[in-house]
Amino acid sequence: MAAISAQPFDYPLPATLSQAALVIIDMQRDFLEPGGFGDALGNDVGLLRAIVPTLQQLLAAFRSLELPIFQTTESHRSDLADCPPSKRLRGNPALKIGDPGPMGRILIEGEPGNAIIPELAPLPGETVITKPGKGAFYNTNLEFLLKTHDITHLIITGVTTEVCVQTTMREANDRGYECLLVEDATESYFPEFKQATLEMVRAQGGIVGWTATAEQVMAGLKQVKGA
Numbered sequence: 001m002a003a004i005s006a007q008p009f010d011y012p013l014p015a016t017l018s019q020a021a022l023v024i025i026d027m028q029r030d031f032l033e034p035g036g037f038g039d040a041l042g043n044d045v046g047l048l049r050a051i052v053p054t055l056q057q058l059l060a061a062f063r064s065l066e067l068p069i070f071q072t073t074e075s076h077r078s079d080l081a082d083c084p085p086s087k088r089l090r091g092n093p094a095l096k097i098g099d100p101g102p103m104g105r106i107l108i109e110g111e112p113g114n115a116i117i118p119e120l121a122p123l124p125g126e127t128v129i130t131k132p133g134k135g136a137f138y139n140t141n142l143e144f145l146l147k148t149h150d151i152t153h154l155i156i157t158g159v160t161t162e163v164c165v166q167t168t169m170r171e172a173n174d175r176g177y178e179c180l181l182v183e184d185a186t187e188s189y190f191p192e193f194k195q196a197t198l199e200m201v202r203a204q205g206g207i208v209g210w211t212a213t214a215e216q217v218m219a220g221l222k223q224v225k226g227a
């Protein structure tokens with residue numbers, strides 16, 4: 001059986017490789033560029049750009065092997081009906097969700113700041129899940145789409161590691177998906193939180209799943225496809 005060399009032990013790939021999907025969480029301008037949601041919360045948004053080249057490589061590999069790809073954005077309706085006041089008001093940020101900012105209204109679907117960064121822009125036909133919460137399964141049709149396509153394995157990437165990425169991985173693990181978090185394709189505003197997340201998901205025999213580098217993921221896929 002083909003596997004990805006990973007921690008805490010090898011990650012077995014499914015017999016049919018198209019049952020493994022790449023999941024890219026929230027690589028949107030609101031988190032990576034000045035003037036967005038991440039910035040309004042007081043973060044150094046430049047830190048997240050380090051993973052962009054690695055994500056481009058992974059995206060290219062999944063596209064060339066014609067494997068499923070799901071991107072997400074953290075997005076709210078323009079009337080904010082899906083944004084609880086607890087989320088909007090928490091921390092009293094300089095700009096709240098829905099307020100006008102330099103890239104349009106903060107974290108609102110369809111606004112310029114809510115778009116995925118151009119380097120990772122989805123191709124026509126690729127799926128983007130807009131999610132109102134931190135986890136990609138909460139109030140979205142992600143699980144329905146995964147079931148419809150018989151997807152059992154999720155290769156998880158994106159930002160931020162300890163918030164939307166980890167929440168999504170835990171939601172997926174509880175639903176029975178085999179999850180691998182790509183170490184150099186996820187990033188946090190807090191390097192120590194990223195490191196802690198990598199360690200906690202793979203602790204206790206992979207209690208939430210596996211971790212591996214992007215190179216290890218791509219080498220594992222090539223074993224199967226001979227690409």
Ligand code: C5J
Pocket residue numbers: 025026031074134159160161163164165
């Ligand atoms: C946050 C996310 N950090 N995508 N969202 O609010 O992790």
